[in-house]
């Protein structure tokens with residue numbers, strides 16, 4: 001990744017992955033925010049432990065960078081079980097999945113990231129595996145092909161998706177619990193940042209933490225990434241003693257082109273397109289995606305949830321519409337038949 005894509009919640013360089021690994025909370029108690037989901041998971045894990053059985057399958061849904069991988073690791077850690085990690089794009093054939101499932105040890109937690117991108121044939125194999133801990137393997141070809149049942153060790157599947165709506169119903173229904181992760185509020189992000197600053201041995205005051213928390217798109221991954229850039233800035237331009245103040249934070253964020261609301265390049269491109277090319281909307285998802293040269297899936301699962309959450313656009317049956325706040329944030333005079341939140 002180019003370090004300039006600083007507010008993109010999806011991308012991770014190798015250095016960043018190592019850094020994320022070090023900062024990842026290891027227990028539910030260390031995990032900041034998502035209070036409801038934490039409580040729900042705690043109950044599910046405790047009940048399974050009391051009955052000495054594998055916890056139910058869990059689906060984690062939400063935009064990138066909110067902690068899905070972290071929660072999967074916590075599920076394994078808290079239940080004292082080994083963790084196997086895979087991803088939807090790595091499972092392109094039913095055989096890929098059969099190889100993983102048949103090698104699981106009893107009680108193992110299997111994490112499949114981006115589970116909505118798994119091959120259809122593998123999805124069908126997964127239905128049976130989740131329900132009965134069994135798969136049918138086809139042996140031979142054509143008329144002589146036979147299906148051989150294979151028993152699996154009991155396991156807990158933790159699936160992560162940015163697009164729960166894309167999962168076929170039979171797959172979604174086989175998860176005992178679906179956690180919907182929400183963007184974090186500023187006090188929660190301040191906690192994430194204070195914890196990371198402690199681990200980085202960076203001395204940073206509360207107003208500086210608050211400034212970063214307000215500009216990280218409600219996303220812990222981006223919060224941690226901005227903190228690293230602030231640390232760099234303080235190191236290079238400061239007195240060399242690892243102290244970051246508000247001036248350093250503002251200068252670093254300006255250098256990396258982080259908008260006061262934390263909007264990234266794609267957020268801004270989408271907003272500019274709605275405001276200037278489509279006079280504030282309404283504009284359909286596909287038209288918008290083509291106009292900014294991005295996939296509709298990315299607009300819908302990464303860009304739109306945040307823009308809706310901060311009140312810059314609303315979704316209407318006729319398409320996406322810019323709000324009054326959007327015109328004013330971009331310093332433009334409202335045009336066309338735009339709607340405001342109050343009109344809806």
Ligand SMILES: Nc1ncnc2c1ncn2[C@@H]1O[C@H](COP(=O)(O)OP(=O)(O)OP(=O)(O)O)[C@@H](O)[C@H]1O
Nearest residue numbers: 020023024031032064065066067068069070220221
């Ligand atoms: N609740 C949290 N408290 C503290 N740190 C968090 C929390 N959630 C996420 N993080 C930090 O944010 C980073 C990204 O989290 P994680 O990789 O779990 O996100 P994700 O939702 O799985 O993203 P993706 O689906 O894009 O992989 C990690 O470094 C993790 O330490």
